[in-house]
Amino acid sequence: MADTTGTAFDIVVLGAGSGGYAAALRAAQLGKNVALIEADKVGGTCLHNGCIPTKALLHAAELADNARDGAHFGVHSTLERIDMAGVNQYKDTVIGGLYKGLQGLIKSRKITVVEGHGKLVGPNAVQVGDTTYTGEHIVLATGSYARSLPGLDIGGRVITSDQALTLDWVPKSAIILGGGVIGSEFASVWKSFGADVTIIEALPHLVPNEDVALSKAFERQFRKRGIAFNLGVRFQGVTQDDNGVHVSLEDGKTFDADVLLVAVGRGPRTSGVGYEDQGITLDRGFVITDEKLHTGVANIWAVGDIVPGLQLAHRGFAQGIFVAEQIAGLNPQPIVESGIPRVTYSHPEVASVGLTEAAAKEVHGEDAVEILEYNLAGNGKSKILDTQGFIKLVRKKDGPVVGVHMIGDRVGELIGEGQLIVNWEAYPEDVASLIHAHPTQNEALGEAHLALAGKPLHAHN
Structure with missing residues (x-):
């Protein structure tokens, strides 16, 4: 010993x-x-x-x-x-x-x-x-x-999540470089706290690692909240003075704000x-x-x-x-x-586990994948909470569910069952036979699998 x-x-x-x-x-x-x-x-x-x-x-x-x-x-x-x-x-x-x-x-x-x-x-x-x-x-x-970009120095009004977590004031306006999980969560916080927020993302969508259907729905809800974003365009440079930061993009657009949050990932x-x-x-x-x-x-x-x-x-x-x-x-x-659950804890939340639709088609073949979307408008608890969103299931045709993707307030709490479904390679019929408590948002997962199993109750065929 x-x-x-x-x-x-x-x-x-x-x-x-x-x-x-x-x-x-x-x-x-x-x-x-x-x-x-x-x-x-x-x-x-x-x-x-x-x-x-x-x-x-x-x-x-x-x-x-x-x-x-x-x-x-x-x-x-x-x-x-x-x-x-x-x-x-x-x-x-x-x-x-x-x-x-x-x-x-x-x-x-x-x-x-x-x-x-x-x-x-x-x-x-x-x-x-x-x-x-x-x-x-x-x-x-x-x-x-917290990473930065080459030539983009952190300091003063140019901050990362490390400094953002210790701010003792709420910026009146903020530019966020990066529309992934960290950028989206801070955008959500600052907007709720009363700031004007603009996100700059070089990729075509916010939360770009998620299923594209979730990303598009996420963008719609952020837009509805008044969170602005510029997609598919790269950051060019920033200057700062006593009045704030002045950000330029490669497409010629410029923005002014109190702070620039650099949220381009972690190294x-x-x-x-x-x-x-x-x-x-x-x-x-x-x-x-x-x-x-x-x-x-x-x-x-x-x-x-x-x-x-x-x-x-x-x-x-x-x-x-x-x-x-x-x-x-x-x-x-x-x-x-692929069996590890992922959650973005913004308003609304995004939660997923398993393969996206695109990844599933790449793995199993274009015609070997079945998709179902269940709108949370049909879920009683979601209606009570006044949240919008949906659950998207990705299934290998005549086989198990290989992806569970959700958007809506508090859906992160549902990903535990989603993880079990994907990792235990459950068939829709397996989940459809389980009884989900009513009224809960969790019930929406059961309803979605009922629909995918061919016997929808609160969804149209």
């Missing part, structure tokens, strides 16, 4: 974000002696600068919309102001509670937490300051950072940590692994945002558990990327 009082461990995990701390917790649960190295705080981007704080802002934004629009439901109220100090206090309280809980959990598993910048200095060694920690296995989980944090020096293959900064997340070098594994694919906290979390179980000899099933 490794000496847990020194610097030798069964497993050394470099990075304590979702992937790293999940690997450490599961490995410790399986009897391994674990060192968890983190330069900042355990919990990583998701807890401190990503998932949790942005969703707290989105909840505050929902309350603002409810206060402003209550008369529609017979509740007459007015929105006096957005108190960003109060919003940030609420957000930080949520983060603080979860952070304290995670610290307690790590301590209870007797995981050794090492604070400081770690660097891989050997096939089984990570150096932090003057101390080297060795492990029979090394798990790389150094996460990601892998793999520079200066010794990976290449140890023979680990990088591609555009990402660590290349096999399907079992092994790097091909000694007993070194990689998880989370540094591995090519979806940059999602729950993906990294699942990968951390997967690697820990492999190290412990449990032989878990490899993670199927």
Whole structure:
């Protein structure tokens, strides 16, 4: 056994974000002696600068919309102001509670937490300051950072999500560079808080990784909310002064606003940590692994945002558990990327799992795919919530459902069943036979599968 009082461990995990701390917790649960190295705080981007704080802002934004629009439901109220100090206090309280809980959990598993910048200095060694920690296995989980574009410097009124999460004021106007998940979520928050918002997206659609039907519906609802966007055009440059930012596009258009939020994705944090020096293959900064997340070098594994694919906290979390179980000899099933659920927590929400219509036709053939769209207008709870949207099912003809795609307020809470349907390769008839509680939005999933199974009740044949 490794000496847990020194610097030798069964497993050394470099990075304590979702992937790293999940690997450490599961490995410790399986009897391994674990060192968890983190330069900042355990919990990583998701807890401190990503998932949790942005969703707290989105909840505050929902309350603002409810206060402003209550008369529609017979509740007459007015929105006096957005108190960003109060919003940030609420957000930080949520983060603080979860952070304290995670610290307690790590301590209870007797995981050794090492604070400081770690660097891989050997096939089984990570150096932090003057101390080297060795492990029979090394798990790389150094996460990601908010990217910018070449020549676009962050500073002043040009910010990333990191700075946006700590703003103590609401911009009167904002330009958002990037219409993916991060850009769309901040556009939703700031619009609810009263800002004029314009999104600039180089690709043809907002949330471009989603099924095109969802993207188009999403654009319609953003347009209805008064969120402006320019699609299929590239950013050219920005200048800033005391009055704000002045943005130009390659098509000649110019825009002025209080701030420019750069939301063009996240880059892998793999520079200066010794990976290449140890023979680990990088591609555009990402660590290349096999399907079992092994790097091909000694007993070194990689998880989370540094591995090519979806940059999602729950993906990294699942990968951390997967690697820990492999190290412990449990032989878990490899993670199927297409089976990972995806949610954009804006107003409206977008949630999906599995193949888009285009991807399914590419995989199975143009004529081997069946599509069904179920409008939420036929769902009682959605009507009560006054939300618009639909559920789109993608099925291999005469076979299982291979994609579930949804748009509408709160549909992110439905993706759990969607994940089971896709990952368990359920047929529409299997889901149609299940009883869904009424009235719930979840019921819409059952109705959609009833329709796809050829026996629609609240949908037309």
